[in-house]
Amino acid sequence: MARSTPVKKAWRSLIWLLVIVAGLGAINWGAVIWSNGSWAPKLALDLEGGTQIILTPQVANGAAAPTSQQLDQAVSIIRQRIDASGVSEAEITTQGGNKVVVSLPGTPDQETINRIESSAKLEFRAVLVSDAAPTSSVGDATASPSPSHDYSGLQSTPSVKPSNGSDDAYVTPLLQQQFTDFTCDQVDASGANVADPKKPLITCDDTGTYKYILGPVEVAGESITDATNGIISNSQGVSTGQWAVNIVFNAEGTKEFAAVTERLYGLQGVKNQFAIVLDGRVISAPTTNAVITNGKPQISGSFTQETSKTLADQLKFGALPIGFKVESKDVISATLGSSQLQSGLLAGIIGLGLVFIYSLFQYRALGSVTIASLVVAAVLTYLVLLLMSWRWGQRLSLASIAGLVVAIGFTADSFIVYFERIRDELREGRGLVGAVEAGWKRALRTVYAAKGVNLLSAVVLFLLAIGNVRGFALTLGVTTIIDVLVVVLFTHPTLQLLATTRFFSSGHRFSGLDPNALGAVYRGRAQFRTPVAAGRSSKEAVRRQTIAERKAAEAAGADSARNKGKKS
Amino acid sequence: MASLVSFGNNLYTGAKSFDFVGRRKIWYTIAIVLMVASVVIPIAKGGFNFGIEFRGGSQFQISGAQTLDQQPASDALRSVVPDGVAHVSTVGSDGVRVQTDQLTDKETLKVSAALAKAYGVSSNKITSSFIGPSWGADITSQAIRALVVFVVLAAVGMALYFRTWKMSLAALVSLVHDLVIVAGVYAATGFEVTPAAIIGFLTILGFSLYDTVVVFDKIRENTAQVGEGSRYTFAGAVNLAVNQTLVRSINTGVVAALPVASILIIGAFVLGADTLRDISLALLVGILVGTYSTIFIAAPLYAQLRSNEKSIKDRDRKTLAAREKAVGE
Numbered sequence: 001m002a003r004s005t006p007v008k009k010a011w012r013s014l015i016w017l018l019v020i021v022a023g024l025g026a027i028n029w030g031a032v033i034w035s036n037g038s039w040a041p042k043l044a045l046d047l048e049g050g051t052q053i054i055l056t057p058q059v060a061n062g063a064a065a066p067t068s069q070q071l072d073q074a075v076s077i078i079r080q081r082i083d084a085s086g087v088s089e090a091e092i093t094t095q096g097g098n099k100v101v102v103s104l105p106g107t108p109d110q111e112t113i114n115r116i117e118s119s120a121k122l123e124f125r126a127v128l129v130s131d132a133a134p135t136s137s138v139g140d141a142t143a144s145p146s147p148s149h150d151y152s153g154l155q156s157t158p159s160v161k162p163s164n165g166s167d168d169a170y171v172t173p174l175l176q177q178q179f180t181d182f183t184c185d186q187v188d189a190s191g192a193n194v195a196d197p198k199k200p201l202i203t204c205d206d207t208g209t210y211k212y213i214l215g216p217v218e219v220a221g222e223s224i225t226d227a228t229n230g231i232i233s234n235s236q237g238v239s240t241g242q243w244a245v246n247i248v249f250n251a252e253g254t255k256e257f258a259a260v261t262e263r264l265y266g267l268q269g270v271k272n273q274f275a276i277v278l279d280g281r282v283i284s285a286p287t288t289n290a291v292i293t294n295g296k297p298q299i300s301g302s303f304t305q306e307t308s309k310t311l312a313d314q315l316k317f318g319a320l321p322i323g324f325k326v327e328s329k330d331v332i333s334a335t336l337g338s339s340q341l342q343s344g345l346l347a348g349i350i351g352l353g354l355v356f357i358y359s360l361f362q363y364r365a366l367g368s369v370t371i372a373s374l375v376v377a378a379v380l381t382y383l384v385l386l387l388m389s390w391r392w393g394q395r396l397s398l399a400s401i402a403g404l405v406v407a408i409g410f411t412a413d414s415f416i417v418y419f420e421r422i423r424d425e426l427r428e429g430r431g432l433v434g435a436v437e438a439g440w441k442r443a444l445r446t447v448y449a450a451k452g453v454n455l456l457s458a459v460v461l462f463l464l465a466i467g468n469v470r471g472f473a474l475t476l477g478v479t480t481i482i483d484v485l486v487v488v489l490f491t492h493p494t495l496q497l498l499a500t501t502r503f504f505s506s507g508h509r510f511s512g513l514d515p516n517a518l519g520a521v522y523r524g525r526a527q528f529r530t531p532v533a534a535g536r537s538s539k540e541a542v543r544r545q546t547i548a549e550r551k552a553a554e555a556a557g558a559d560s561a562r563n564k565g566k567k568s
Numbered sequence: 569m570a571s572l573v574s575f576g577n578n579l580y581t582g583a584k585s586f587d588f589v590g591r592r593k594i595w596y597t598i599a600i601v602l603m604v605a606s607v608v609i610p611i612a613k614g615g616f617n618f619g620i621e622f623r624g625g626s627q628f629q630i631s632g633a634q635t636l637d638q639q640p641a642s643d644a645l646r647s648v649v650p651d652g653v654a655h656v657s658t659v660g661s662d663g664v665r666v667q668t669d670q671l672t673d674k675e676t677l678k679v680s681a682a683l684a685k686a687y688g689v690s691s692n693k694i695t696s697s698f699i700g701p702s703w704g705a706d707i708t709s710q711a712i713r714a715l716v717v718f719v720v721l722a723a724v725g726m727a728l729y730f731r732t733w734k735m736s737l738a739a740l741v742s743l744v745h746d747l748v749i750v751a752g753v754y755a756a757t758g759f760e761v762t763p764a765a766i767i768g769f770l771t772i773l774g775f776s777l778y779d780t781v782v783v784f785d786k787i788r789e790n791t792a793q794v795g796e797g798s799r800y801t802f803a804g805a806v807n808l809a810v811n812q813t814l815v816r817s818i819n820t821g822v823v824a825a826l827p828v829a830s831i832l833i834i835g836a837f838v839l840g841a842d843t844l845r846d847i848s849l850a851l852l853v854g855i856l857v858g859t860y861s862t863i864f865i866a867a868p869l870y871a872q873l874r875s876n877e878k879s880i881k882d883r884d885r886k887t888l889a890a891r892e893k894a895v896g897e
Contacts, residue, residue, distance in 0.1 A: 049657060075706075079704075096699075331660060344831065347827075347830045347833075351830035352827060355826050397764075398847070399767045402767075402844065403767065406851055410824070412823045416820050452725065453725070453781050461711075461714050465714040468703075469766075472767045
């Protein structure tokens with residue numbers, strides 16, 4: 001049978017669709033059981049509320065309050081950091097000219113708060129002196145944050161000008177004494193995170209087991225152009241399972257870094273060590289085993305996958321210009337309230353009902369294919385939204401729900417373009433099966449071209465824009481891909497199958513594909529119907545005749561040849 | 569609606585035909601008038617009504633509130649500023665946060681007193697402060713950069729796909745037309761421009777180009793057949809394509825507009841949901857204007873742009889001569 005091929009193809013497409021739906025459903029089912037997935041999409045700040053974190057700037061004693069420019073810069077960097085962790089539609093603003101307010105949907109964990117709050121000021125300093133940190137007594141620290149020792153008689157400036165960052169001349173008697181008295185619980189109070197980059201620094205490592213005297217800053221975090229996280233592999237290329245942050249320096253940073261490693265490579269003992277200082281604490285002080293000239297060092301430490309990703313993101317977007325601490329953390333309610341969501345959903349449902357009625361009016365039985373296709377598209381969209389909200393923290397705001405309602409129009413247009421093409425083919429006098437195939441070929445090209453534009457805008461906006469615009473782009477991209485999937489894997493196969501049924505192929509009055517109603521001039525093999533010329537001027541009748549003649553001539557040729565000839 | 573089917577038949581065969589291309593001067597005039605109005609009205613009315621997300625505003629923080637209802641806050645604000653919009657949310661267990669457009673010092677004191685009364689707290693439990701914009705300049709500049717890149721890429725993509733840059737140009741002109749008019753409607757109605765409205769604006773940008781590409785694809789198909797012995801001039805072929813896709817345009821326009829219109833009418837005017845109103849207005853106007861401009865601006869403009877090409881002029885002359893001859897016989 002000549003007909004078996006489209007029918008077979010149609011079934012194959014429908015089975016593929018079923019596999020995709022079942023697959024998405026299964027993944028989400030797994031996410032619900034083994035992870036924190038859910039069968040309901042997460043809602044954004046405007047609909048669900050969330051947590052409001054107020055950050056106040058931390059300035060060194062006596063330093064000026066941050067400028068509004070610095071605050072804006074901090075807001076921008078915090079936004080990029082949050083965006084990098086997913087599309088959560090956070091809201092970041094300044095308050096009263098000196099605070100930053102971050103509103104996040106849901107309840108953020110400590111890791112998220114660290115990601116926002118820490119200034120991520122990275123410095124590379126040479127180690128001058130290192131010592132095991134004394135176990136500090138808690139009582140001492142609460143008594144007085146600043147050491148109550150008398151340093152008045154000690155020399156505070158180097159006797160000779162230090163020649164490089166590893167020069168012992170930096171270690172003045174005063175510094176030596178301070179270092180001896182230093183305990184690791186003083187790190188925060190000592191202002192190590194806002195220390196002068198040109199001076200030596202006394203600090204501890206982040207676990208509090210070692211304390212150091214470090215030279216001045218040799219390479220600063222500003223020279224970093226990119227940072228990624230990854231698993232360390234050893235010289236044989238075998239993974240060690242340890243997470244690290246890989247840094248790429250700019251040209252200047254590469255030069256500085258090469259110079260320092262060259263110097264340290266020739267030194268012995270602790271002075272061979274290079275301290276990587278993050279927010280005033282040494283996160284790692286590796287020994288220098290080689291001169292690194294390519295500007296791509298790797299920071300290892302006690303990282304997990306999550307913490308290494310956080311640090312990499314922070315380094316990439318730059319350090320905050322000012323240090324912050326969390327002033328308050330409160331649960332906030334939705335600003336829009338549930339009534340708005342209900343109104344939106346109700347309006348959407350009524351709108352969809354109107355679309356259904358209109359489709360049935362316009363396309364009769366064919367309208368039910370539109371409805372079924374929209375339902376399939378809705379199911380797919382819902383499943384994908386669930387997965388996106390599980391993997392990337394995608395959340396639905398009222399605006400994105402409205403966007404989804406508009407997507408109905410985009411999706412339905414694919415069907416409308418397709419149906420109109422089938423009708424055009426019927427008007428040209430094709431049989432229904434042939435009209436479906438020929439109409440499909442032409443419609444698909446149009447659909448691809450038009451959806452291509454949508455996809456392009458989604459990709460460009462997602463890659464380049466920030467904030468809410470990214471969330472919109474993601475939704476647009478996903479619905480566009482789903483549109484194409486549905487029209488290819490559902491609408492067309494369904495029509496291929498319907499075309500073989502008696503109801504449609506006989507051109508039933510209510511099928512929406514009645515050749516008589518469509519004014520077809522050629523029907524079946526070599527069987528002509530007289531064109532209905534009543535009420536038309538003779539000039540128009542002549543014109544119609546020309547079409548019929550042309551069609552007849554074309555019909556004489558092979559079916560496939562005709563098809564190709566017209567396409568070019 | 570069977571009439572639309574026979575209407576479609578007549579449009580397809582050319583038995584019935586609207587002269588979209590030939591009467592382009594009328595459409596251009598309408599477009600120019602609308603666009604000028606869309607530019608003049610905002611200037612006359614003093615610009616757009618940007619929401620606090622863009623401009624920042626005043627914030628009141630109430631602690632120890634007796635009730636956590638959102639309505640008293642809106643009422644309190646409206647008693648001082650009649651057309652003020654309050655964004656209310658609860659903070660923690662007994663706090664209420666009210667955000668609104670920036671108020672004067674005098675208004676701030678009055679609102680503060682009204683809020684104290686509404687929530688049954690003494691006035692020292694209310695702190696007011698200025699909040700900065702949450703839609704910062706950085707989001708805007710990034711979004712504009714992304715848009716420029718997209719429009720350039722889309723123009724190049726269309727030029728490659730349709731094999732003529734003139735289609736890209738015509739599509740972009742109608743895109744600008746749509747966006748200017750949507751912006752003009754916002755200024756004229758005084759609806760608040762919120763981030764949601766901006767998202768709606770971006771959706772329209774996509775819809776406008778999408779609709780144009782669908783119709784242009786049919787034009788490409790029809791004009792590719794224009795050649796020796798064709799019954800149509802180039803402009804005639806373009807016009808036929810627009811007529812043949814007219815039923816599609818109407819159907820798509822209606823199907824896209826129905827859900828949005830229902831959001832606008834039911835969601836906003838019946839249930840009084842402001843945010844929904846702000847988004848759906850941009851979308852509804854955009855969908856209607858986007859569908860309209862493809863037919864009345866993009867297609868005629870494209871025909872006009874190509875009509876001066878030498879090869880097309882020659883071909884048209886031959887077609888017309890052949891037609892004359894046919895009439896003469």
